[in-house]
Amino acid sequence: MLRIDTRVRLQDGHTMPLLGLGTWAAKAGGETRDAVTSALETGYRHIDTAKMYGNEQDVGEAVRASTVPRTEIFVTTKLWDSDQGYDAALEAFDRSMAELGLDYVDLYLIHWPVESLRTDSWRALEQIKADGRARSIGVSNFSHIHLQALFPAAKERPAVNQIELSPFLQQRPISEFCRSQDIQLTGYCPLAKGQRFDDPTLTEIAAQHGKSQAQVMIRWALQKGQAVIPKSSNPRRIAHNADVFDFEISADQMECLNALDDDYRLCPDPMSMP
Numbered sequence: 001m002l003r004i005d006t007r008v009r010l011q012d013g014h015t016m017p018l019l020g021l022g023t024w025a026a027k028a029g030g031e032t033r034d035a036v037t038s039a040l041e042t043g044y045r046h047i048d049t050a051k052m053y054g055n056e057q058d059v060g061e062a063v064r065a066s067t068v069p070r071t072e073i074f075v076t077t078k079l080w081d082s083d084q085g086y087d088a089a090l091e092a093f094d095r096s097m098a099e100l101g102l103d104y105v106d107l108y109l110i111h112w113p114v115e116s117l118r119t120d121s122w123r124a125l126e127q128i129k130a131d132g133r134a135r136s137i138g139v140s141n142f143s144h145i146h147l148q149a150l151f152p153a154a155k156e157r158p159a160v161n162q163i164e165l166s167p168f169l170q171q172r173p174i175s176e177f178c179r180s181q182d183i184q185l186t187g188y189c190p191l192a193k194g195q196r197f198d199d200p201t202l203t204e205i206a207a208q209h210g211k212s213q214a215q216v217m218i219r220w221a222l223q224k225g226q227a228v229i230p231k232s233s234n235p236r237r238i239a240h241n242a243d244v245f246d247f248e249i250s251a252d253q254m255e256c257l258n259a260l261d262d263d264y265r266l267c268p269d270p271m272s273m274p
């Protein structure tokens with residue numbers, strides 16, 4: 001049975017809570033600190049940030065100030081594109097750790113597959129993991145082509161691929177490849193930023209459960225075995241998005257949601273990247 005703190009085992013043996021809080025566009029300062037604090041109080045145990053979001057410092061402050069033990073909180077951050085390359089990635093990781101004020105992160109991701117540098121960046125991530133400063137390492141926005149190209153040079157395979165996923169964008173080739181390689185998927189933009197809440201099928205299934213469209217989208221991801229990181233800076237919506245553990249989408253309803261895939265993409269397509 002799925003619960004707010006349900007964890008999935010990654011191929012490196014560590015575990016990751018399936019539900020996390022996204023923080024893209026959460027403003028640095030009180031907005032991010034309050035969102036993270038509110039999420040931890042609600043029972044979230046996974047926080048997703050990135051160097052590029054400009055709020056690592058506030059995420060770190062809220063994690064350190066929390067009464068929830070550090071060992072129970074899963075923190076992800078990401079290597080930005082302009083910091084890719086072996087030495088640059090090591091230096092960028094040091095800067096992220098200084099911002100976060102933490103001894104380790106649970107997951108460090110290459111944010112985007114920058115051509116010609118990503119293999120060197122991956123070697124740096126392997127070093128960071130070997131040093132124990134990131135428990136797990138992974139990638140984001142990698143297509144199956146990028147992953148297949150990385151494997152021969154990699155000592156370690158990515159434990160996670162964080163990609164854009166919602167009922168309206170299911171990225172089947174990448175998703176199926178990751179499943180076949182035991183690479184855990186994390187879905188970002190799981191609410192499609194609220195832009196498809198008027199879909200009639202989604203609306204009907206939500207009404208059948210007395211839930212919102214947002215809650216059905218999050219529950220759909222969880223039932224597919226994806227980690228999911230909806231973003232909100234609003235304490236009421238942070239709690240609302242975690243109130244998805246008292247209902248189950250039926251197999252028939254899952255099929256109807258699976259049929260909504262119409263390639264509705266809000267971020268760049270990894271397949272278009274060399």
Ligand SMILES: NC(=O)c1ccc[n+]([C@@H]2O[C@H](COP(=O)([O-])OP(=O)(O)OC[C@H]3O[C@@H](n4cnc5c(N)ncnc54)[C@H](OP(=O)(O)O)[C@@H]3O)[C@@H](O)[C@H]2O)c1
Nearest residue numbers: 022023024048140188189190191192193214230231232233
């Ligand atoms: N790896 C990558 O390249 C990448 C790219 C994009 C995102 N991400 C990560 O994934 C996270 C989630 O993606 P996202 O933030 O782009 O999109 P999202 O989670 O699909 O949508 C967030 C938007 O929906 C609103 N919202 C949240 N809950 C709601 C609800 N229950 N009802 C109505 N509106 C609601 C939020 O506003 P309020 O804050 O006002 O509630 C915000 O404007 C990001 O925050 C980030 O951590 C990663």
